[in-house]
Amino acid sequence: MSHITVCARFRPLSSKERRDHGDSVSVQSLDSETFIFKDEKEEDFTFSFDRVFYQGSEQVDVYEFLALPIVRDAVNAINGTIITYGQTGAGKTYSMEGPSILECDQQKKGLLPRVVDGLFQCIKSSDEATKYTIKLSMVEIYMEKVRDLFDLLKDNIQIKESKVHGILLSGVTEVSILDSTEALHSLSRGIANRAVGETQMNMASSRSHCVYIFTVQQEFPKDKRIRTGKLILVDLAGSEKVEKTGAEGKLLDEAKTINKSLSALGNVINALTCSPQGRANHIPYRDSKLTRILQDALGGNSRTALLCCCSPSPSNASESLSTLRFGARAKHIKASPRVSHNDDKYTKKHGTQSPSKDGSCERILNKLTEKLDIEDVNLLEELFILEGIFSYPNSVEDLELTLEDVALRTISSLQEALEELTLIVEELKIENKALKFRLAAAERVDTLNKKAGGNTSFLHKFNFPAVFNFGDSNSDTGGLVAGIGDRLDPPNGQIFFKRPAGRFCDGRLIIDFLMDAMDLPFLNPYLDSIGAPTFRKGCNFAAAGSTVLPASANAVSPFSFGIQVAQFMRFKIRVLQLLEKGRKFQKYIPQEDSFQKGLYMFDIGQNDLAGAFYSKSLDQILASIPTILVEFETGIQELYDQGARNFWIHNTGPLGCLTQNIAKFGTDPSKLDELGCVSGHNQAARLFNLQLQALCKKFQGQHPDAKVIHVDIYTIKYNLIANYSRYGFEHPLMACCGYGGLPLNYDSRVPCGKTKVVNGTEITAKGCSDSTEYVNWDGIHYSEAANQNG
Numbered sequence: 011m012s013h014i015t016v017c018a019r020f021r022p023l024s025s026k027e028r029r030d031h032g033d034s035v036s037v038q039s040l041d042s043e044t045f046i047f048k049d050e051k052e053e054d055f056t057f058s059f060d061r062v063f064y065q066g067s068e069q070v071d072v073y074e075f076l077a078l079p080i081v082r083d084a085v086n087a088i089n090g091t092i093i094t095y096g097q098t099g100a101g102k103t104y105s106m107e108g109p110s111i112l113e114c115d116q117q118k119k120g121l122l123p124r125v126v127d128g129l130f131q132c133i134k135s136s137d138e139a140t141k142y143t144i145k146l147s148m149v150e151i152y153m154e155k156v157r158d159l160f161d162l163l164k165d166n167i168q169i170k171e172s173k174v175h176g177i178l179l180s181g182v183t184e185v186s187i188l189d190s191t192e193a194l195h196s197l198s199r200g201i202a203n204r205a206v207g208e209t210q211m212n213m214a215s216s217r218s219h220c221v222y223i224f225t226v227q228q229e230f231p232k233d234k235r236i237r238t239g240k241l242i243l244v245d246l247a248g249s250e251k252v253e254k255t256g257a258e259g260k261l262l263d264e265a266k267t268i269n270k271s272l273s274a275l276g277n278v279i280n281a282l283t284c285s286p287q288g289r290a291n292h293i294p295y296r297d298s299k300l301t302r303i304l305q306d307a308l309g310g311n312s313r314t315a316l317l318c319c320c321s322p323s324p325s326n327a328s329e330s331l332s333t334l335r336f337g338a339r340a341k342h343i344k345a346s347p348r349v350s351h352n353d354d355k356y357t358k359k360h361g362t363q364s365p366s367k368d369g370s371c372e373r374i375l376n377k378l379t380e381k382l383d384i385e386d387v388n389l390l391e392e393l394f395i396l397e398g399i400f401s402y403p404n405s406v407e408d409l410e411l412t413l414e415d416v417a418l419r420t421i422s423s424l425q426e427a428l429e430e431l432t433l434i435v436e437e438l439k440i441e442n443k444a445l446k447f448r449l450a451a452a453e454r455v456d457t458l459n460k461k462a463g464g465n466t467s468f469l470h471k472f473n474f475p476a477v478f479n480f481g482d483s484n485s486d487t488g489g490l491v492a493g494i495g496d497r498l499d500p501p502n503g504q505i506f507f508k509r510p511a512g513r514f515c516d517g518r519l520i521i522d523f524l525m526d527a528m529d530l531p532f533l534n535p536y537l538d539s540i541g542a543p544t545f546r547k548g549c550n551f552a553a554a555g556s557t558v559l560p561a562s563a564n565a566v567s568p569f570s571f572g573i574q575v576a577q578f579m580r581f582k583i584r585v586l587q588l589l590e591k592g593r594k595f596q597k598y599i600p601q602e603d604s605f606q607k608g609l610y611m612f613d614i615g616q617n618d619l620a621g622a623f624y625s626k627s628l629d630q631i632l633a634s635i636p637t638i639l640v641e642f643e644t645g646i647q648e649l650y651d652q653g654a655r656n657f658w659i660h661n662t663g664p665l666g667c668l669t670q671n672i673a674k675f676g677t678d679p680s681k682l683d684e685l686g687c688v689s690g691h692n693q694a695a696r697l698f699n700l701q702l703q704a705l706c707k708k709f710q711g712q713h714p715d716a717k718v719i720h721v722d723i724y725t726i727k728y729n730l731i732a733n734y735s736r737y738g739f740e741h742p743l744m745a746c747c748g749y750g751g752l753p754l755n756y757d758s759r760v761p762c763g764k765t766k767v768v769n770g771t772e773i774t775a776k777g778c779s780d781s782t783e784y785v786n787w788d789g790i791h792y793s794e795a796a797n798q799n800g
């Protein structure tokens with residue numbers, strides 16, 4: 011059992027402290043471990059720590075005493091934790107990072123860069139045959155939420171406990187680091203992200219706890235054995251008292267949360283030190299995220315060092331005193347880091363190391379033969395060998411003790427097995443869900459095939475050189491965002507692209523899956539000119555909010571169907587001009603015959619109908635359908651005239667099942683159908699689709715050299731909503747990314763990912779924890795999981 015290493019560090023006086031109290035300090039050094047501290051009432055307190063770093067101490071002294079032994083251990087698969095504690099401005103970050111991670115002279119470098127160097131040096135000087143990998147994660151705990159500093163979208167990381175690996179941060183980003191320079195760049199990236207988070211959350215880093223996790227994995231090529239050591243560094247939030255900060259409102263909440271987690275830390279330390287054995291019945295690790303993450307460090311499975319950072323100035327005496335008291339209390343925790351083979355139990359009971367197997371083995375078993383059946387003795391011998399117990403019992407009492415040990419080991423291995431089983435069950439659940447999706451997708455393809463008169467094979471059979479797409483947000487891959495310079499915010503795009511990708515979705519759209527099915531790359535939007543996008547395999551003219559009819563002045567998108575067709579004309583003209591200029595453009599543009607051999611896809615009309623409901627009666631809307639379709643026909647005829655021959659036309663989806671429409675038009679239950687969708691909207695969509703289908707037939711009849719496929723997306727989507735649980739969904743109508751909670755989680759004033767002030771309160775439309783459970787993404791668009799089924 012070793013104690014936690016506790017050190018105190020006094021930073022130099024700040025200029026303000028000098029102004030207020032001159033050179034006077036509250037600390038009087040006795041030696042390198044002991045000092046006298048004078049509080050505000052001039053009362054003296056003597057403190058002893060493992061080491062005291064006074065004002066003139068160097069960063070390297072702190073590293074070598076406090077961190078180096080832990081770094082060496084981490085490389086030998088023993089976990090270690092280094093914590094800096096103290097009031098704001100006491101020198102925690104200076105000790106941890108130094109003045110700057112990347113640009114800083116050797117002398118001022120903090121613990122982190124030194125730890126990184128130390129890890130790589132230890133690896134260099136170790137056995138060459140052993141293969142090492144180092145991974146780094148960085149998280150920040152703010153207001154009891156753990157956010158990933160390498161992926162700000164992961165802003166609520168869950169803490170899990172595994173019997174084998176201890177405390178784990180589920181799904182946290184782990185960055186592989188190959189050398190010190192790379193590690194420092196990653197650290198600096200994480201620290202910069204911390205600043206981004208600070209601004210986003212209107213906070214200061216001193217109000218969050220920052221946790222750096224280095225995982226060092228050793229692989230022994232001889233026997234393929236793997237060992238892992240984890241080194242955690244924690245820069246705690248400032249420990250000052252709430253009253254002193256004069257905090258109010260959100261600041262007060264923050265201060266209380268910090269205080270709560272720091273006092274939870276204090277409670278854990280008290281619980282760990284309150285019984286004579288250093289063990290209390292219940293250790294309240296679960297009371298805060300901080301103590302949960304530090305559970306292994308404090309509870310024994312880690313070498314731990316605590317650096318209590320203090321101001322030496324009398325003006326901060328009371329804060330420094332409380333920091334020092336915290337350190338003194340922590341000094342009494344005992345920790346026993348886990349090593350590969352642990353003889354603790356035997357040592358505890360016998361006060362010595364276990365005797366060797368040789369010699370005593372025969373003697374003990376002979377003795378047992380006198381008391382037990384020989385078969386039982388043989389069985390016991392076998393069991394001991396199997397269990398790797400090398401201490402042989404020499405009395406029946408000893409035998410009982412040993413059996414107790416076996417039972418304990420069995421229980422712990424059963425617990426491990428249970429843990430593994432739980433993980434397997436989790437994985438199987440996910441796999442099951444994926445299989446359900448695939449099965450459902452296969453069924454959808456089958457239905458689609460039937461609806462399209464056996465024509466989905468059309469997609470596979472033909473080797474389309476390019477695809478030209480026209481439509482609205484259902485197939486917009488970034489057109490509107492590029493065209494009007496708008497911005498989509500996270501969590502849009504979170505599932506597949508890991509960032510907003512121009513799509514009003516958490517991931518891919520139906521068109522992305524169709525492109526995949528045709529072995530073609532995702533379509534670039536015509537309006538996006540940044541980064542020399544390639545249009546070799548086609549071009550997407552779709553823009554969210556677009557209508558078939560010309561856009562009105564206040565329309566979301568000015569790029570109505572007619573404009574999209576005009577854009578196509580220009581696109582074609584430019585392509586032909588560039589092709590004439592020679593080969594150098596070929597990489598970026600379609601070949602000439604692609605315009606005739608390519609596939610022309612359409613998904614538009616939804617906004618003409620949905621938008622009209624805000625100002626027209628159902629009858630008026632139904633009456634306007636032929637006009638919409640005349641405009642559509644004009645567009646596809648123009649494309650035909652330009653050489654288009656392969657037409658893939660989606661009809662419009664069940665508008666009445668979109669969360670937005672239910673929220674606005676479905677407040678009267680008599681207006682809803684049996685699924686809870688708005689009947690009028692769906693009626694309009696169905697009538698539109700019937701007439702669209704007739705148009706497709708007519709167009710096909712007029713152009714026998716063309717291939718016109720009408721795809722019944724309405725039925726596919728409606729079926730998905732009606733049978734949502736069969737397809738692995740939990741919520742058919744509620745939006746994943748929205749505001750307001752049950753039943754619809756939708757507020758038209760706050761689009762997904764945005765924050766708005768409503769009636770004086772700031773509200774944010776956030777994403778749900780698992781979007782694969784939702785058919786609807788943001789109230790208006792389908793989730794990637796639903797699109798995959800589509």
Ligand SMILES: Nc1ncnc2c1ncn2[C@@H]1O[C@H](COP(=O)(O)OP(=O)(O)OP(=O)(O)O)[C@@H](O)[C@H]1O
Nearest residue numbers: 021022097098099100101102103104105216247248
């Ligand atoms: N040992 C030291 N030597 C020189 N300057 C120091 C030392 N320790 C701290 N400082 C300086 O004191 C100031 C406050 O230190 P620092 O930012 O590290 O405090 P902190 O405890 O991390 O505060 P917070 O909780 O707000 O993050 C900084 O300007 C830092 O450069």
